[in-house]
Amino acid sequence: MKKYRFGLVGKNISYSFSKGYFTDKFSNLGLEGYSYENFDLQHIDELPELLTSNPEVMGLNVTIPFKQEVIAYLDELDTQAEEIGAVNTIKFDGKRLIGYNTDAYGFQKSIEPFLKSRHTKALILGTGGASKAIAFVLGQLGIGVTYVSRNPDATQIGYDDLTRSVLENHLVLVNCTPLGTYPNLDQKPDIPYTHITKQHLLFDLIYNPEKTAFLQEGKQRGADIVNGLGMLQLQADRAWEIWRQ
CATH class of the missing domain: 3.40.50.10860 (Leucine Dehydrogenase, chain A, domain 1)
Incomplete structure (x- = not known):
């Protein structure tokens, strides 16, 4: 065979x-x-x-x-x-x-149902390969993007720059870091969660665990939350289509 x-x-x-x-x-x-x-x-x-x-x-x-x-x-x-x-x-x-x-396809199909008219600016936590697809999609959707990095350059901001004003003006937060992935369940990006409100949307590319510490912080404050499982399934199915073409 x-x-x-x-x-x-x-x-x-x-x-x-x-x-x-x-x-x-x-x-x-x-x-x-x-x-x-x-x-x-x-x-x-x-x-x-x-x-x-x-x-x-x-x-x-x-x-x-x-x-x-x-x-x-x-x-x-x-x-x-x-x-x-x-x-x-x-x-x-x-x-x-x-x-x-195919990350771009998976992310767009996953986040679109949760976007509201107030979601005009986003913070992308992390600057690795996955973050590039996220920025591309958000740009296509007309959402302004700011990268947050541990080592910011002229085009990024650092975690110390995340003031209340910044969080109030960026109502979409996407975690592209591995922080919180099983088995490191207590880890999460170092952001001021006290400034998260029910106006925010938190998206975590992590899917194991189902609800990361990052998403739990958002949920406790009334924000909408989405994990990465749907995105992964969609990008995998799209990859399968590409392989079969």
């Missing part, structure tokens, strides 16, 4: 949702010979050897911390992925590797 192998490239990814999700998908679709596995790399320069050693691999997802670094190893970028500057899906076209970003 021919094997059809797919997988996830990242660092320390035993927690990942993707393997179980795709394994169940393949089973539910009755696809024999299809498998999905984790490829845990310490450095992105291990990718060429991974591909050489696993010639049956037909498609990959990419996660933290390689969504930007992986671009150097690809032959082509989808237009949207190029504009975003980050890749989370790789399609194998013969020997060519084509990069896509």
Whole structure:
């Protein structure tokens, strides 16, 4: 029987949702010979050897911390992925590797039902590869974006800059950091939660646990909260469509 192998490239990814999700998908679709596995790399320069050693691999997802670094190893970028500057899906076209970003699709479909007319400005907590897709989508939706970084540059602000006024003027907060991911359940971004109100919308890309400390802080103050599970399911389904094209 021919094997059809797919997988996830990242660092320390035993927690990942993707393997179980795709394994169940393949089973539910009755696809024999299809498998999905984790490829845990310490450095992105291990990718060429991974591909050489696993010639049956037909498609990959990419996660933290390689969504930007992986671009150097690809032959082509989808237009949207190029504009975003980050890749989370790789399609194998013969020997060519084509990069896509399905995070943007997943995030947009997940956050749109919760957006209100007052949600005109957003703070993005974190500046890694995932944050690039978030900023792209919010920009497409006409929402102003400000990055918050531990090491801000001229285009970002620091956590110490998050005054009451800043929080009052940015009613959407998106956590793109890994803080709060299982098993570090007590961790959360260092923001002044006392300034969160019922006018705010808090979105956390983390999906394990279901309600992070970040989201709990928002919920306690009446804010709308959304975790990353819906986004992950949507981006995974979109990746599957790309692999099958």
